[in-house]
Amino acid sequence: MTAVRLKHQQITEALAKEIRSGHRPAGEQLPGEHALAQRFGVSRTTVRAALAELNEAGLIATRTGKGSYVLFDGRPLDDRLGWAHALADQGIDTRVRTLAVEEVHDEELAGRLGLDTPVFIQVERTRELVADGSVISYERSFLPPVPGVRELPKQGLGDLSLTEVMLRAGLRPDHGEQRLAGRRIDVREAEVLRRAPGDWFLDTRRTSRAADGSFVEHVVSLLDPDHFQLSLEFG
Known part of the structure; x- marks a missing residue:
């Protein structure tokens, strides 16, 4: 049986693919939480969970922002x-x-x-x-x-x-x-x-x-x- 991916995991996979493919150059700042939440139709809490996974994978470096x-x-x-x-x-x-x-x-x-x-x-x-x-x-x-x-x-x-x-x-x-x-x-x-x-x-x-x-x-x-x-x- 194929495991059902959670929403934040789907977002993590989508953004990771963009980063690894070069669509988002290394060092480029990702859109803010609000923009990502609107893009994927989810809450900011879900977006934060996805960003945390990307950070753990070493694909981004998160901080509190401006x-x-x-x-x-x-x-x-x-x-x-x-x-x-x-x-x-x-x-x-x-x-x-x-x-x-x-x-x-x-x-x-x-x-x-x-x-x-x-x-x-x-x-x-x-x-x-x-x-x-x-x-x-x-x-x-x-x-x-x-x-x-x-x-x-x-x-x-x-x-x-x-x-x-x-x-x-x-x-x-x-x-x-x-x-x-x-x-x-x-x-x-x-x-x-x-x-x-x-x-x-x-x-x-x-x-x-x-x-x-x-x-x-x-x-x-x-x-x-x-x-x-x-x-x-x-x-």
Whole structure:
């Protein structure tokens, strides 16, 4: 019996054929996800799966594209599947420590995000390098209290990553914005990060929304500037 190929596999095969035949010269930039989705009549998620396979096959080198993206030790991170996957793809071995998972009420944040409810599920975590145990980030994720997420304060994350929990709950980021600043960390932050109060860290605020514009996640991160940088592309 002939195996049925999935949609993303069909797209992978079509684009691979174009690249190998020389129809698309080496180094030529592929059309964007939106254009490819329209061409093949599929979702952008399906297109991303196809691009991931092409990348694994060494036929293309993917990155987040024009705009802004985060670098770790000079290497671009595609964090659409979460920090853990993005860092692992670059061969960077890290572990995550979950400090707290709780329901919080934040009227100011809800107003800023244009939300009707001030209730969020907050997941507070640090990330450290396995090699030397240094803490490289302190992250607070604010999620909508939808089924599959609102139970987290009682159930915890278990063996799942936060990204996996979000996907299971139907929270799929499609677009958003990210802001970056530099500031000195306070006493509590210094304790969490194992640094000295007053040390400089990068402060990023990223808000993700689904394709329909609904709220998916707001993340406040403190990133070690010795490792993390933000790259901007234009033109």
